[in-house]
Amino acid sequence: MSQTIALETLGCKVNQYESSYFLEVLREAGHRLASFRDSADVYIVHSCAVTSKAAYQTRQLLRRARRRNPEALVMAVGCDAQVESDRIADEQLATHIIGTNEKPNVLHWLSVTGSFSGPCKAVGNARGATALKPMPITRMHSGRARAFLKVQDGCDAFCSYCIVPYSRGKSRSLPAEPVHSQLYRYLDSGYREIVLTGIHLGQWGRDLSPQQ
Numbered sequence: 001m002s003q004t005i006a007l008e009t010l011g012c013k014v015n016q017y018e019s020s021y022f023l024e025v026l027r028e029a030g031h032r033l034a035s036f037r038d039s040a041d042v043y044i045v046h047s048c049a050v051t052s053k054a055a056y057q058t059r060q061l062l063r064r065a066r067r068r069n070p071e072a073l074v075m076a077v078g079c080d081a082q083v084e085s086d087r088i089a090d091e092q093l094a095t096h097i098i099g100t101n102e103k104p105n106v107l108h109w110l111s112v113t114g115s116f117s118g119p120c121k122a123v124g125n126a127r128g129a130t131a132l133k134p135m136p137i138t139r140m141h142s143g144r145a146r147a148f149l150k151v152q153d154g155c156d157a158f159c160s161y162c163i164v165p166y167s168r169g170k171s172r173s174l175p176a177e178p179v180h181s182q183l184y185r186y187l188d189s190g191y192r193e194i195v196l197t198g199i200h201l202g203q204w205g206r207d208l209s210p211q212q
Contacts, residue, residue, distance in 0.1 A: 003041040011048025013197040017150040021135040047080035062093040079167035092116040099123035132172035152198025171203040
């Protein structure tokens with residue numbers, strides 16, 4: 001069944017790339033895309049947890065979506081959903097709480113029942129992921145003239161002030177072949193400025209065998 005879906009993205013360039021993937025998958029499945037300011041059947045907040053302000057903005061957007069359409073599905077996905085899933089559930093802010101490793105399967109979670117009082121909670125161990133899977137897209141959906149290309153995710157540094165190793169998991173690298181494929185996909189779409197991005201780009205290739 002076709003639905004009207006609105007998505008808002010907080011945080012880093014990696015989130016922006018992933019949101020473009022979500023929107024492309026949803027559109028190809030026949031769903032209509034809307035602005036987060038408009039009425040929709042489904043609201044998706046692609047969350048960030050790197051600062052307390054970002055976490056606050058996540059909760060603010062979830063509340064705003066519920067006020068806009070109390071009958072809509074409201075999905076919290078990504079980093080803040082990963083590390084604050086219990087709080088989001090206790091405060092009844094979302095019908096679906098989807099963690100870091102689970103969020104690429106956004107189409108599946110749309111078909112799973114959830115409510116504000118009994119949310120669908122799919123939040124596994126972020127550090128359990130051992131490989132980075134490609135998320136192919138044709139273009140960024142933010143309207144930017146430049147394109148971001150996600151080649152790395154996660155971090156193993158464990159800085160004392162940083163939540164990222166727990167919200168994003170282990171450092172994982174996209175091998176050269178899918179990187180090249182995405183690069184040429186962008187070139188075919190007319191992009192002439194492409195920015196490689198990741199959570200810790202300096203760790204790219206260390207987990208590949210052989211190392212690259």
